[in-house]
Amino acid sequence: MPKGLTRAAGALLTALALYSLLGFLILPGIALRVANQQLANYATVPSRIERIELNPFSLELTLWGLKIGEPGKEQVGFERLYANLQVDSLWTRVLHLADVQLDKPRTELLFDKSGTLNLAQLFKLPPSEPTPTDPDAKPFPLRIERIKLAGGYVHFQDLRPSEPIEFLYDKLDFELKNLSTLPEDNADMTLVAAGPEGGQIDWTGNFSLVPIASEGKLKVTDGQMKVWWPYVRDALPLVLEDGILNLSTDYKLNLAKETELNLTNASVSISPFAIKAPDGRPLARLERLDVSETTVDLAKQQVIVGKIRSNKLETWAALEADGQLDWQKLFASQPSKPATPPEPASAAATADSPKPAPAAPSKPWQVLLKDVQLRNYQVHLADRQAKPAVALELGPLNVDLQNFDSLNQSPFTLKLDTGLGKQGKIQAAGEVNLNPVSAKLKVDTKDIDLRVAQSYISPFIRLELRSGMLGSNLDVNLKSTEPLAFQVTGRAQVDQLHTLDTLKTRDFLKWQRLVLEGVNYQHGNSLSIDKVNLLQPYARFMINDDRTTNIDDLLIPQPANSGAKTAAKPATSKEKPLGIHIGQIAINDGSANFADFSLTPNFATAIQQLNGQIGTIDSRAAKPASVDIKGKVDRYAPVTIKGSVNPFDPMAALDIATSFKRVELTALTPYSGKFAGFRIRKGRLNLDLHYVITKGQLKAENKVVVEQLQLGEKVDSSDAVDLPIRLAIALLKDTDGKISIELPVTGDLNNPQFSVMPIVWQTLRNLVVRAATAPFKFIGGLVTGAGSEDLGNVSFAAGSSELGKDSESALNTLAKALKERPTLRLEIEGTAAASSDGPLLAEQRLEREYQYNYYKMLQRRGDKVPAQASLLEVPESTKAPLLEGIYRTRLKQQPPAEWKDLSRDDRTAKLRDGVIKFWSASEVLLRQLGQDRASAIKDYLVDKTQLEDDRVYFIDANLGEAQKDGRVITPMHLDSE
DSSP: OOHHHHHHHHHHHHHHHHHHHIIIIIHHHHHHHHHHHHHHHHBSSOEEEEEEEEETTTTEEEEEEEEEEETTEEEEEEEEEEEEEOTTHHHHOSEEEEEEEEESOEEEEEEOTTOOBGGGGSBOOOOOOOOOOOTTOOOOOEEEEEEEEEEEEEEEEEOSSSSOEEEEEEEEEEEEEEEESSTTOOEEEEEEEEOTTSOEEEEEEEEETTTTEEEEEEEEEEEEGGGTHHHHHHHSOOEEEEEEEEEEEEEEEEOSSSOEEEEEEEEEEEEEEEEEOTTSOEEEEEEEEEEEEEEEETTTTEEEEEEEEEEEEEEEEEEOTTSOBHHHHHHHTSOOOOOOOOOOOOTTOOTTSOOOOOOOOOOOOEEEEEEEEEEEEEEEEEESSSSSOEEEEEEEEEEEEEEEETTOSSOEEEEEEEEETTTEEEEEEEEEEETTEEEEEEEEEEEEEGGGGHHHHTTTBOEEEEEEEEEEEEEEEEEEETTEEEEEEEEEEEEEEEEEETTTTEEEEEEEEEEEEEEEEETTTEEEEEEEEEESOEEEEEEOTTSOBHHHHHBOOOOOOOHHHHHHSOSSOOSOOOEEEEOOEEEEEEEEEEEETTSSSOEEEEEEEEEEEEOOEETTOOOOEEEEEEEEETTTEEEEEEEEEOTTOTTTEEEEEEEEEEEEGGGGHHHHHHHTSEEEEEEEEEEEEEEEEETTEEEEEEEEEEEEEEEEEEOOOTTOOOSOHHHHHHHHOOTTSEEEEEEEEEEETTSTTOOHHHHHHHHHHHHHHHHHEEOOOOSSOOOOOSTTSOOSEEEEOTTOOOOOHHHHHHHHHHHHHHHHOTTEEEEEEEEEEHHHHHHHHHHHHHHHHHHHHHHHHHHHHTOOOOSSGGGOOOOHHHHHHHHHHHHHHHHOSOOOGGGGGSOHHHHHHHHHHHHHHHHHTOHHHHHHHHHHHHHHHHHIIIIISOOOGGGEEEEEEEEEOOOTTSOEEEEEEEEEO
């Protein structure tokens, strides 16, 4: 080999050896020493790199064991950092790395209570001199074919919230391919992060640096909301019990000109979720919420949600005693943040400095909800302002919403279906508009329990709402909210309304059904109802011994308005009164009870079979409404009311004619006793009243006809006239046994001194006085026609008003005789005997009392009950507890103290004996039994033997003596016209 070539080869090998020595040993050693020196100079905590390796031929650089922080408590570090530089970087003028790998990096992200980040305290760097920015500067040319991070570890802790936040990702893998700062170059990336307590982040897509842009898919699986909930907890007083989040979305980010971010195919799932108040009260509990098919456009400020599905949300809300919602008070309890102090004014600023222009209003976000379905929600509502507090259960609540637009570019569709209380139902469906606010909804309700209103009516009236069910089919048209304008049309009804006078524990007002047809309510303007149907309405009206009424007793006095408020109230209102129009009112099978306790003895009567109609009522029309009502007093006496009246202005026009036919005068015994001093033994009343009012002027024509009047025994009364009453009645009777009186009444109703009732009462008093002056005489004779059989007495078993076979046979014979003698009239004297009837009546009365109290108990619990308490069968186990209350209520006394030592059975027996003894001596029950026996005889004669009812009269019930066998005789008498 030539010497020159040998020297060249030697020189090349020497250079190669030196290059290898420099690259493999010298440069890594120098770089390691310089790097550790710099770390020692600038790091505030122990920092070092364990080893640096360089392959000068493949240009591969590896750093081993970076550790920054106290030994065992390193805050930043990695096991290995590998980089592979490509030779073409020399002529392409682009730093080209084929591969960058980071193994097991470790990072501690720690915020202390003052908000200081630990990473910002690791190094003390000298301040750098500011350099002017070059708008034409280009980013450093860089291309990395592959960046990989494996086995990463990130520990995050934030001590700023009231409850520290801490989480760990100990499995962090990241891969990025083809990263470049060159224009239009894209890098593919993959990120997987998982923590030991669940929750994983998956991120795949591409990324470019010039311009900064990225496109890919982000997914969060089983994210624990409790990790970051303290941030929410410090802003809202809500304690998280449970919450797991799943999220998935495709995204596209571009920062070339402005921030452009688009999310597509986004979906969010929360299952389960539960929050409570700081005091432990539950606030909301959700089984599942799914949001899918969602897109977000940051530039357009638009969110489109394709589907929302939610199931089994249970929430609680209450109106507190002070009138605030518990949620409202909960949020108000959060301490407010101190206001930011104003910045000091600049020394150069003067009063003449131009004021900054007001910021332009920001563009609102648009949120579109295409399809929302909420299922099986349960809402627990409470009103603690009412006394007692009201609890209302709403659910299962189902809501459907389609095409909701927060910018109100189109109305959205709403559908709601929910239960209310124990058996109520509410359904609503229609379209809703947000701006301006409007809605068209069809609302149907069924079996809404009206007892929930009890707490709201109790402060005003002493009335117990025992039952009542509301149903409706309504169309609601909300036109605006400012001012409020809406229309409600459709149909409504209230079934089984039953109210109880809580003072006397008696029925006050009830009906089987109230139906309002053709309802049309225009808010603030008018209420129109085509027809009102009342089925089996009932009302009780009583006059107390002090001449007040039961209605006066029920009303609770309300505190008067303060003088300031009264003075502030304008004298006249410019608002147009509500126009009320009712096309027709129909009454079907109505009834009423009337009692007058100002009389001795007390007076009571009943009106049944009320049927009729009231015509059109219009508050804005002067035309009066027609009235046509028929009924019966005590089953047989017909009553008619016909004419016309304007209920809104009866003084302007009224024309009413009322007729009572064949009213038994025995019912008027209290009035005859008060004014005439005698009971009425027999008689019937025909009364025709005709009242006409024209512009406040009264003209009345009253006709009274009394038939077959006979007086009974004398009654002590301070108001009775001292006249020969019996003789007066005989003189007033005509040849047909009738007393006829015509009474015209005229006067000016506008005169406050004029009153109709005193004139009417004075006339009735005169009638009694005149009747009392006539002697009593008979104009017929007795007719037996039954041979030796005694037809004048009907025997009844003790405590019973049922006819026996022998009695029915005798009545059949008597009816036959009466039909053959049409001028005869039958008188029935209902009789009861305390010795034999009393104990049995008391037992029957006690059984009815059991049923009545058990009926109240079932109603109070909200259980379904039959139409009447008498249809109930009271369990024997329930009777003993009920008996305790019956004894105290009816006897108005406490059981004797010595009974407390008795056994349960002995005490029950004592209580029962006391009640039986009390009711056994009840004259009311005995008289009622006597009346029932008389009614049984008349009903048999009228219904079975077809005897005309106008030929059978009742005589005032009698308390007699029983036969030796315990049976009681009810005597009958014959009379003629």
